[in-house]
Amino acid sequence: MSVMVARKKVVRKWEKLPGRNTFCCDGRIMMARQKGIFYLTLFLILGTCALFFAFECRYLAVQLSPAIPVFAAVLFLFAMATLLRTSFSDPGVIPRALPDEAAFIEMEIEATNGTVPQGQRPPPRIKNFQINNQIVKLKYCYTCKIFRPPRASHCSICDNCVERFDHHCPWVGNCVGKRNYRYFYLFILSLSLLTIYIFTFNIVYVALKSLKIGFLNTLKETPGTYPSTVWRGCSQSLTVLTVLEVLICFFTLWSVVGLTGFHTFLVALNQTTNEDIKGSWTGKNRVQNPYSHGNIVKNCCEVLCGPLPPSVLDRRGILQQEESTAQEESCPRGPSTQEPTAAQGPGGQAEESSAQQKEGSLPHLSAVPVPSLSNAEMPEEKQLTSGELPVPSQDAGQAEH
Numbered sequence: 001m002s003v004m005v006a007r008k009k010v011v012r013k014w015e016k017l018p019g020r021n022t023f024c025c026d027g028r029i030m031m032a033r034q035k036g037i038f039y040l041t042l043f044l045i046l047g048t049c050a051l052f053f054a055f056e057c058r059y060l061a062v063q064l065s066p067a068i069p070v071f072a073a074v075l076f077l078f079a080m081a082t083l084l085r086t087s088f089s090d091p092g093v094i095p096r097a098l099p100d101e102a103a104f105i106e107m108e109i110e111a112t113n114g115t116v117p118q119g120q121r122p123p124p125r126i127k128n129f130q131i132n133n134q135i136v137k138l139k140y141c142y143t144c145k146i147f148r149p150p151r152a153s154h155c156s157i158c159d160n161c162v163e164r165f166d167h168h169c170p171w172v173g174n175c176v177g178k179r180n181y182r183y184f185y186l187f188i189l190s191l192s193l194l195t196i197y198i199f200t201f202n203i204v205y206v207a208l209k210s211l212k213i214g215f216l217n218t219l220k221e222t223p224g225t226y227p228s229t230v231w232r233g234c235s236q237s238l239t240v241l242t243v244l245e246v247l248i249c250f251f252t253l254w255s256v257v258g259l260t261g262f263h264t265f266l267v268a269l270n271q272t273t274n275e276d277i278k279g280s281w282t283g284k285n286r287v288q289n290p291y292s293h294g295n296i297v298k299n300c301c302e303v304l305c306g307p308l309p310p311s312v313l314d315r316r317g318i319l320q321q322e323e324s325t326a327q328e329e330s331c332p333r334g335p336s337t338q339e340p341t342a343a344q345g346p347g348g349q350a351e352e353s354s355a356q357q358k359e360g361s362l363p364h365l366s367a368v369p370v371p372s373l374s375n376a377e378m379p380e381e382k383q384l385t386s387g388e389l390p391v392p393s394q395d396a397g398q399a400e401h
Contacts, residue, residue: 018159020157038170045080047248068201082190144161178309
């Protein structure tokens with residue numbers, strides 16, 4: 001006897017979401033699959049700041065002010081917090097249409113465009129939408145089966161439509177969109193200030209040491225040297241690390257500061273990187289940006305201080321799937337309730353008893369399967385008498401061999 005036991009397995013929505021994203025901590029963290037450059041970003045920030053706090057800050061705190069390492073720590077923590085917030089959050093991914101919704105949209109498109117003759121190219125799937133007396137085109141996404149909202153675009157790396165799509169940044173390991181753009185801007189701004197801060201006080205450190213012992217002796221000295229045989233023994237290796245720290249800050253300074261200036265310009269115009277590259281509002285048509293308020297302060301307040309919309313993915317929503325498993329339980333049965341097996345028919349017991357009586361004279365017949373047909377079911381020429389043994393046919397013997 002078998003008993004069916006139904007079990008419910010809890011499945012989160014993030015496990016079934018399409019696209020090329022990775023999720024951690026039960027869907028709380030959402031990132032792109034390519035995370036190698038993001039780890040490089042972490043390594044450069046953590047490594048440079050660790051060297052600065054370990055060596056230069058010790059000397060500068062004693063010689064100048066103890067507020068120098070405190071302010072550097074504040075910048076470092078703020079930059080790391082905004083980086084992780086940008087990398088681990090939903091940038092504004094738009095869910096794909098369900099099969100019923102996609103079929104309904106297809107019916108609307110066919111009703112609008114009509115039947116297209118074979119061999120002709122169908123018209124583009126576009127809807128016109130008016131914003132601030134300006135016509136904006138809503139394009140159809142063939143992957144997500146939806147008409148994208150204004151300023152949304154499909155990211156080819158993450159394979160998702162992102163609302164107010166700015167760009168895909170490999171340095172943060174995620175797309176930059178409506179829900180994490182402000183954190184991305186604050187990250188590059190704080191990183192620029194941190195880079196300038198560390199680079200400046202590295203120069204101050206070298207200048208103070210050069211006034212005391214000379215520039216060449218400063219290069220040979222350990223940063224933040226104190227009387228210790230351990231520090232003196234590794235002076236050459238630590239000097240190399242100091243030079244490496246200065247080089248990292250120097251080359252990072254231009255790229256990060258330049259990127260911050262470019263995004264400051266975009267924030268002031270209430271424009272995205274995607275729109276700037278495509279020339280949506282500065283092309284030949286000279287169409288004005290319908291999203292700009294015409295005031296730098298208002299544009300900055302909307303982009304950086306406006307209300308943050310909630311995620312429409314509902315990544316940690318619950319989907320329940322039922323799984324049924326069978327468990328067999330053996331129950332004792334009496335002789336009266338025992339059912340005939342596949343090898344025994346209705347007259348199988350009489351045939352088995354007659355076969356057992358003659359088992360001593362014909363031992364080789366014990367292994368021969370007894371047909372499961374009774375005398376009433378057999379043809380007349382093959383019906384058995386009460387004392388006659390069933391003889392296997394030639395076909396049965398061949399099948400057995």
